[in-house]
Amino acid sequence: MVPGKSTLLKCILGLNKGFTGEITRKEKIGYLPQKSDIQSNFPASITEVVLSGTISNNPKSIFYKKEDKEKAEKIMKELGLWEIRKKCFADLSGGQQQRVLIARALCATQKIIVLDEPTNGLDPTISVQIYDLLKQLKEKHKITILMVSHDIERALKYADKVIEIRDSEMVFEGLPKDFTLGGDKK
Template sequence: MALISCKNVTMGYENQLAVEDVSFDIEDGDYVCIVGENGSGKSTLLKGLLGLMKPRAGEIAFGDGLKQNMIGYLPQQTIVQRDFPASVWEVVLSGCLNRRGMRPFYSPAERRIASANIEKLGIGGLVKKSYRDLSGGQQQRVLLARALCATEKLLLLDEPVTGLDPVVTSELYALIRQLNREGVTIVMVSHDINCSVHYAGKILHMDTGVLFYGPSEKYLESDVCRRLLGGDAHG
């Protein structure tokens, strides 16, 4: 079965539907970008995948031994989170929290996982620094390392390059693509259509419901993409 299977999923807040009758499958190794206007249900859908919100109708099922507490998540950052007064090492290691369970301390194995992800993300020189003193790009690398500590299979990323300059944005996209090539399934919410079709293998275009789901090259040829980009589908 698929890594994630959404069947007729509907979600909402009080009297407002944010996600309506959404169905799609994500396979192991996919790189999926979720795009759409503000208020189209993208972030709400991520909350459903993470178990932070329950669907009002439909089902979200996981395959290949995946559980919700084995998903790595990089949320949109708030001003308060950017000012978090912990060391880089502490932030990354906290990604092992679900692995630790009720034990009071992290195990040597969990510390090795954190160290390996710090090296993978190229932030070894920052481990003793305070997270709040880092640049935006460095903070995103730290949060990506933290998310990887929670998973070997699936990363959910909510607008990971917001507020970053073009060079740092390009570096972060390249890092995410490399992680995907190494076998991590990527599901990323993005407002940047051009970068989405360049990097992702599949596009899920939402407007509370699904307007398009399929390969990026097919999306470029679709009416929904042409309408969004004003006829300039290749940017």
């Protein structure tokens, strides 16, 4: 783990209270954290996980509203999760779990999704599927996707804009085609 990337994400999400500086956030953010080991044994159906993404729409309500359920249904159908919605999250493959968590993030927002190493621990074929899915969502829904990754090759292939952080400092910012590994300081 290179220090700085996850911290930056946490600052953007407002999870890190200890930083100095200012971040202006106008839109709700859909967040896809790194996997925690709690989830590997957690009894939760796909529907429960995806639906939980809508919490920030009606945080005061006791139950999920009809509009939330419809939104979750639409997103699950779009991501090919509707048929398996009653399955247990923990029993899914790594790639499918990521798909569910992306669906949950989409329930929280249609503007910006923040992902922390989404392809960690996935085999290359599945990783490509996740990247393709994100690309598809970006183009179809006009969502901003902000992602931390150390999979440089694929990040360069799919990203519109790249920032390289090394030893807590930004060493590159620009288009993928201008990127050289090691970072020519600008």
